[in-house]
Amino acid sequence: MSGLDTPALLGGRPVRERMLPYGRHEVDEADVQAVVEVLRGDWLTNGPTVARFEGAFAEVVGARFAAAFSSGTAALHAAAHAGGIGPGDEVITSPLTFLASANCILYCGAVPVFVDVDPDTLNLDPATLEAALTPRTRAILPIHFAGLPCDMEAIHAIARARTLIVIEDAAHALGAEIGGRPIGGLSNLTTFSFHPVKHITTGEGGMVTTNEPALAERLRRFRNHGIEREVRERQATWRQDMVAFGFNYRLTDIQSALGLSQLRRLDARLKRREEIAGRYHQAFAAMPEVAAAPTRTGTRHAWHIYPLRLNGDRLRQDREAIFQALRAENIGASVHYRPVHLHPYYRERLGTGPGLCPAAEAAFERLITLPLFPGMTDGDVADVITAVAKVIRWARR
Numbered sequence: 518m519s520g521l522d523t524p525a526l527l528g529g530r531p532v533r534e535r536m537l538p539y540g541r542h543e544v545d546e547a548d549v550q551a552v553v554e555v556l557r558g559d560w561l562t563n564g565p566t567v568a569r570f571e572g573a574f575a576e577v578v579g580a581r582f583a584a585a586f587s588s589g590t591a592a593l594h595a596a597a598h599a600g601g602i603g604p605g606d607e608v609i610t611s612p613l614t615f616l617a618s619a620n621c622i623l624y625c626g627a628v629p630v631f632v633d634v635d636p637d638t639l640n641l642d643p644a645t646l647e648a649a650l651t652p653r654t655r656a657i658l659p660i661h662f663a664g665l666p667c668d669m670e671a672i673h674a675i676a677r678a679r680t681l682i683v684i685e686d687a688a689h690a691l692g693a694e695i696g697g698r699p700i701g702g703l704s705n706l707t708t709f710s711f712h713p714v715k716h717i718t719t720g721e722g723g724m725v726t727t728n729e730p731a732l733a734e735r736l737r738r739f740r741n742h743g744i745e746r747e748v749r750e751r752q753a754t755w756r757q758d759m760v761a762f763g764f765n766y767r768l769t770d771i772q773s774a775l776g777l778s779q780l781r782r783l784d785a786r787l788k789r790r791e792e793i794a795g796r797y798h799q800a801f802a803a804m805p806e807v808a809a810a811p812t813r814t815g816t817r818h819a820w821h822i823y824p825l826r827l828n829g830d831r832l833r834q835d836r837e838a839i840f841q842a843l844r845a846e847n848i849g850a851s852v853h854y855r856p857v858h859l860h861p862y863y864r865e866r867l868g869t870g871p872g873l874c875p876a877a878e879a880a881f882e883r884l885i886t887l888p889l890f891p892g893m894t895d896g897d898v899a900d901v902i903t904a905v906a907k908v909i910r911w912a913r914r
């Protein structure tokens with residue numbers, strides 16, 4: 518091993534001087550100006566900018582209605598509530614996701630049922646899904662892992678046959694498409710997140726989209742204490758009728774101004790994400806020790822993250838060692854996700870554990886998330902590829 522090849526973990530020189538994060542927001546001067554304008558105006562919350570953001574967002578994702586929320590998690594809670602999920606119900610979801618996708622089912626007093634992923638796509642496997650259906654199944658809640666669209670045709674066919682609600686967790690998938698149709702208007706309800714590592718950000722924030730007016734109404738009430746009408750709609754009266762159960766899950770006008778401004782650059786950012794993923798793909802296709810992130814023909818991937826899969830049989834180091842070695846090279850690798858059913862709370866409360874979803878568990882052991890965000894320079898992308906190649910040379914059998 519030459520000096521240049523010595524991993525930084527063993528005292529060699531790191532590929533980069535400074536840590537490259539796995540994700541990062543981008544806020545430009547137009548965003549700042551848009552926020553300042555609202556700060557100088559009459560409405561910081563409950564105002565017209567929220568409605569403008571919702572309108573613009575609905576148009577982008579091809580849905581009739583959009584309702585803004587204070588986080589992607591609140592959006593999921595609202596969608597589960599609006600979808601009528603309650604105590605005694607079972608909701609089928611994927612274990613390979615962020616906790617919020619399953620937690621929202623618990624919030625409604627229902628039971629998450631984890632169905633294994635397809636090892637090729639890392640998304641909910643429709644073939645296994647059928648076997649998990651029971652008379653209590655009320656909804657299916659698929660996640661477009663990393664931004665790769667699920668097989669919604671197969672999921673919708675199952676849902677139609679059993680009149681189940683479909684709630685898509687599209688926190689990773691703003692801008693993704695299936696057969697040229699954007700994700701957002703395909704199912705009963707679709708949720709998005711505007712956390713800073715996502716495609717657009719409002720600091721914290723989320724959105725639910727739907728084509729059904731009754732669901733849109735339920736969503737709006739739920740985020741506003743279950744009050745029948747919103748503040749702007751009741752200027753001439755003091756009356757506030759609480760007609761349903763609800764929370765304060767509102768997104769502010771300040772945040773909505775940021776979201777609206779960010780939305781204008783969504784397409785350019787998606788293209789840059791695609792470009793970076795394409796470079797990774799080309800580089801990793803030539804390395805038998807790893808498998809490039811999955812893609813699916815007929816879909817547009819939103820590339821929220823780049824999940825690299827290690828081929829354990831060609832490596833003498835495990836995922837943890839490779840992860841640490843990449844970090845030592847100043848590549849901000851991460852891992853998405855420890856399957857939800859393996860978390861202590863779920864194990865205790867639902868009695869879940871290893872062996873429940875073997876494909877998700879095996880995938881988790883192999884996954885490393887590489888940096889991917891639109892602000893990465895070509896040099897940053899090259900650094901990631903150089904570091905992966907360097908670490909793999911050290912780690913292979």
Ligand SMILES: Cc1ncc(COP(=O)(O)O)c(C=O)c1O
Nearest residue numbers: 588589590615617688710711712
């Ligand atoms: C798949 C998925 N669902 C839901 C969420 C929750 O979104 P938020 O962080 O905006 O509450 C996230 C956020 O990381 C996510 O990745």
